[in-house]
Amino acid sequence: MTTDPPEGDLPQGPDDLPSGLSPRQQALNVRAFSAVVAKFKEALLEGPEALAAARDIVAAFADSEASGGPTKSDVWALIRERRSPQYGEGFFEARWAIFEHYGAIQPYLAKKYQQRYALHPAVGPALLVHGRLRRHRGIDELVALLDETRSLIGQRTRDRATIEANLLDCRHMLSIYAIHLERLVADASIRELAEEQREHNHPGLTEKVKFLNQEVSDHFPNDHALDFQAVALLNVEQRYQRALTAALQRIVEQGGRTLDFAVLSAEEYLEAARHAPLAQLGEFGADLVVDPPTVWIDAGMLMRAVEEFAPYTRVRRRPAMPQVSPEPDPVQRMGEARVRERSRQDHLAERVLVEGDRADLTGELQRSHWPAAARLLADLIGLDADPYAPYRLEIGINLIIDRIGWVTYLHPVVLHRQDAEATEHLHRRRYEERHGTL
Amino acid sequence: MEPSDPAYLLAAARAQGLIDMHGLSAQAVESTQHRALACGRRLVDCSAPVPPPALTSGRPGEIRRVRTLGWSVPPVPEETAAYPVRRLSPTQSLTFAMCLAAGWRDVRRPVYPGKPFDRALIIDALVEIGADSKTVKDALDTELPLLLLVYSEGAKLHLGPAVAALPDTFTEAVRRMHDHLPRPPEGGDHPPQEGAP
Numbered sequence: 001m002t003t004d005p006p007e008g009d010l011p012q013g014p015d016d017l018p019s020g021l022s023p024r025q026q027a028l029n030v031r032a033f034s035a036v037v038a039k040f041k042e043a044l045l046e047g048p049e050a051l052a053a054a055r056d057i058v059a060a061f062a063d064s065e066a067s068g069g070p071t072k073s074d075v076w077a078l079i080r081e082r083r084s085p086q087y088g089e090g091f092f093e094a095r096w097a098i099f100e101h102y103g104a105i106q107p108y109l110a111k112k113y114q115q116r117y118a119l120h121p122a123v124g125p126a127l128l129v130h131g132r133l134r135r136h137r138g139i140d141e142l143v144a145l146l147d148e149t150r151s152l153i154g155q156r157t158r159d160r161a162t163i164e165a166n167l168l169d170c171r172h173m174l175s176i177y178a179i180h181l182e183r184l185v186a187d188a189s190i191r192e193l194a195e196e197q198r199e200h201n202h203p204g205l206t207e208k209v210k211f212l213n214q215e216v217s218d219h220f221p222n223d224h225a226l227d228f229q230a231v232a233l234l235n236v237e238q239r240y241q242r243a244l245t246a247a248l249q250r251i252v253e254q255g256g257r258t259l260d261f262a263v264l265s266a267e268e269y270l271e272a273a274r275h276a277p278l279a280q281l282g283e284f285g286a287d288l289v290v291d292p293p294t295v296w297i298d299a300g301m302l303m304r305a306v307e308e309f310a311p312y313t314r315v316r317r318r319p320a321m322p323q324v325s326p327e328p329d330p331v332q333r334m335g336e337a338r339v340r341e342r343s344r345q346d347h348l349a350e351r352v353l354v355e356g357d358r359a360d361l362t363g364e365l366q367r368s369h370w371p372a373a374a375r376l377l378a379d380l381i382g383l384d385a386d387p388y389a390p391y392r393l394e395i396g397i398n399l400i401i402d403r404i405g406w407v408t409y410l411h412p413v414v415l416h417r418q419d420a421e422a423t424e425h426l427h428r429r430r431y432e433e434r435h436g437t438l
Numbered sequence: 439m440e441p442s443d444p445a446y447l448l449a450a451a452r453a454q455g456l457i458d459m460h461g462l463s464a465q466a467v468e469s470t471q472h473r474a475l476a477c478g479r480r481l482v483d484c485s486a487p488v489p490p491p492a493l494t495s496g497r498p499g500e501i502r503r504v505r506t507l508g509w510s511v512p513p514v515p516e517e518t519a520a521y522p523v524r525r526l527s528p529t530q531s532l533t534f535a536m537c538l539a540a541g542w543r544d545v546r547r548p549v550y551p552g553k554p555f556d557r558a559l560i561i562d563a564l565v566e567i568g569a570d571s572k573t574v575k576d577a578l579d580t581e582l583p584l585l586l587l588v589y590s591e592g593a594k595l596h597l598g599p600a601v602a603a604l605p606d607t608f609t610e611a612v613r614r615m616h617d618h619l620p621r622p623p624e625g626g627d628h629p630p631q632e633g634a635p
Contacts, residue, residue: 294455295585296516296523297534297604299611305531306620311568 022195023048029133049087051130053095056083057105058127061119069108069116072096099123139202142173146208153215160226167216167229170209174236181243190254194263197247209237342386345379349391349415357417362400365413369406380415387431392416442466444473448507455586456504456599457481458488467505474507481505484550484602491583501591508603517607526581529569532620533577536560537588538612539619541597549609550602554594559622567620 026048034044060078064070070078076092079085085092099105104123107114132140149166152158177200184193216223216230255263272281352359361380365373384393396412441447442462447470451457459467471481484506487499509515516523526534537560541552557578564574578595582588586600612619 294524295526295587295600297526297531297587297608298517299608299615301525302531302535302538302612303615303618305526305528306535306618309528309532309567309569 025195026133030130033130033133049091050095051127052085053087053092054123054127056085057095057099058119058123059083061117066116069118071115072117075117139177139200139205142170142177143202143205143208145170145173146205146212150208150212150215153212153219158219160220160223163216164226164229167212167226167233171229171233171236174233174240178236178240178243181240181247185243185246185250190251190263193247194251194255197244197251198265200244206237206241209234342389345383346389348376348379349383349389349417352415353391353417359415360412361415362410362412365410366400366402366405366407373407373410377413380413390418392418444470448474448479451481451505451507454490454493456484456486456488456490456506459503459505460488470505475510478510479507480510482508482599482602484599485596486586486599487589490586491589498590501589504599506586506599506603509605512605512607514605514607517605529573530577530581532569533560533564533574534582534587536564536620536622537578537582537595537597538601539616539621541588541595542616545613545616549604549612550597552597552601554591554596555622557590557593557595560595563620563622 031044038044056079057075059082060075061070063078063082064074066074075096076089079092096105104120105117106120108116108118145166149163149170152163152166181196181200184196188196213230213234216226220226251263255261352361352364361376365376368376380391380393383389383391392415394414394416396414398412399409400412401409444466447457447462447466457470467481474481482505484504485501486504486506487494488502488504489499491498515521537555538549540555540560542549543553560578561571561574565571578588579590583590583598586598588595588601589598590596
């Protein structure tokens with residue numbers, strides 16, 4: 001039967017740590033922190049899983065009620081039951097082996113083949129230190145050391161050597177912080193500087209150093225060496241504050257000039273909205289000019305859009321023009337032949353009508369050979385049939401028979417010229433005959 | 439605040455994209471120019487429909503001399519990518535590129551004011567190369583005029599105040615690639631010959 005984990009043991013991943021630093025900054029802090037005791041390169045697990053596994057192991061050992069300490073499988077079962085680990089059993093086994101190697105996990109009894117284990121108490125503080133390191137870059141350690149030194153000075157049995165060593169350590173740490181800040185002020189980006197500046201947000205630091213300096217003077221009035229250390233610490237603290245102020249000035253000036261609202265965190269804006277005076281809040285935006293979002297066209301983007309354009313629809317192109325053959329159009333050729341034929345017939349009619357508006361062609365037909373006579377007669381019949389031609393052909397009913405000539409029999413043929421009115425009348429009459437409206 | 443106050447005029451230019459010069463004294467324009475230069479902007483002389491298309495419901499405004507806001511010194515903030523800016527869609531960019539090529543024919547001259555060009559020629563040429571007809575028409579009739587990149591005067595289109603406000607770096611960059619811009623077929627529009635007797 002399983003029970004719900006108590007409220008205080010709700011699964012917590014590494015992301016649940018109260019953290020003011022980005023994951024990259026946290027990893028950098030852990031690397032620098034571990035470099036002090038590292039033996040090999042690449043000996044660190046920089047991901048958040050290692051810290052999560054350590055927290056789970058500590059919690060499992062603390063929650064285990066097994067007599068004589070839990071076994072490894074007990075620990076893993078507790079972790080799986082109560083912590084919802086984001087890593088697998090293989091990773092747990094690897095961490096367990098490392099912990100055993102370094103003595104962080106020890107056999108409960110000093111016996112061979114011992115299956116039950118106990119956790120070394122130093123693992124808990126190590127987790128706390130790592131947690132602080134991921135929230136601030138060790139500024140809490142400096143403050144704790146200052147407090148501890150003040151506490152030592154106040155004790156009746158104070159150890160001067162320890163106090164002097166603490167003062168020296170504090171001075172060195174503050175010097176490192178001041179140099180680090182000065183370097184960032186010189187060449188870091190404004191975002192990086194803003195993030196770094198948040199780590200040093202410890203308002204009481206100056207007062208603590210001042211009090212410490214005062215107490216050293218009060219409790220060691222004639223100890224010039226110790227007094228020198230306290231004054232040196234005060235000087236370094238002032239250098240550190242100057243570097244911090246320079247960082248703030250650069251953030252405010254550069255951030256204000258570029259209107260980069262991201263240099264302050266959302267919490268800082270919220271803090272200002274809640275606690276800043278109304279007049280100061282009213283100043284915000286007094287010189288702010290807001291431009292509506294306008295379109296921006298740059299040449300590179302424009303040419304890229306042109307080059308990368310792909311048609312959305314299939315392009316329908318006209319078919320190629322057909323090759324025109326050089327021979328003339330048959331219909332046109334037929335029309336032209338018709339025009340030529342009609343012209344020839346007109347000339348023929350005008351030739352026979354050269355002496356007047358009437359010509360008797362019977363004699364000419366009798367004198368002609370049969371093919372020529374037939375051609376002439378056909379031309380004249382064609383002219384007569386054309387309603388627009390001003391000619392009329394009259395063929396008599398008499399039959400002329402000639403057994404010697406080429407044309408053995410024919411009727412009398414007379415060609416008449418007609419004026420335009422008569423032609424039009426004839427045309428109308430034939431049209432009416434054709435359509436039956438007469 | 440008077441309507442001729444520089445702050446008022448600059449606010450109007452920011453809000454509607456241009457200032458109507460009608461009825462403004464030269465002194466008011468000059469002080470507005472000074473105030474604009476003090477904050478890194480400049481007033482650019484150009485022509486545009488008044489009121490601008492964003493303030494009218496379909497009916498085009500009267501074409502007048504106006505001033506629009508440009509940047510005074512490069513690099514302009516949009517170039518530095520210091521903040522997100524609005525950009526044209528691919529088809530709108532293609533349509534504007536063809537408008538630019540049609541209006542800016544002589545690369546030896548400034549891009550603005552350019553020459554008027556036919557809306558129908560732009561549409562035909564873009565549809566011919568496969569652009570979506572409706573999107574092209576929307577860009578020519580709605581988006582580009584709203585952004586003051588082009589404006590219409592009858593059947594002709596002109597490059598708009600936003601083109602006049604483009605920085606010189608844009609002009610120089612496009613001048614080098616002017617022959618790569620898509621353009622309507624030659625001979626479709628016959629511009630008047632300059633300097634012809």
